[in-house]
Amino acid sequence: MSTKSDNLTTLSEFKDQHYGKRGTPKREELEAGFESFKLGALLHEARLERGLTQEELAEKVGTTKSYISKIENNVKEVRLSTLQKIVEVGLGGRISLAINF
Numbered sequence: 001m002s003t004k005s006d007n008l009t010t011l012s013e014f015k016d017q018h019y020g021k022r023g024t025p026k027r028e029e030l031e032a033g034f035e036s037f038k039l040g041a042l043l044h045e046a047r048l049e050r051g052l053t054q055e056e057l058a059e060k061v062g063t064t065k066s067y068i069s070k071i072e073n074n075v076k077e078v079r080l081s082t083l084q085k086i087v088e089v090g091l092g093g094r095i096s097l098a099i100n101f
Contacts, residue, residue: 044072061090
């Protein structure tokens, strides 16, 4: 089976074409939304790797199953201090932040 690489587009090229280059409002909105989604997905994956239910994680950090669910599903934004507590107390990990330009 042969494939044509002429029709392939990288993710960056796709985003440039459909959302504009980095720095444009539409593209920055897309990137910010992705970062929020990624955070929820990372927490979900880490929770599952530790064999915890949302309810068990919530109990460990003193919140509700509903709140954990909303964070994981990108329905609710999480404060940095709360995120730190979830990661450190609930999941036994640590947060590493970076600022990129």
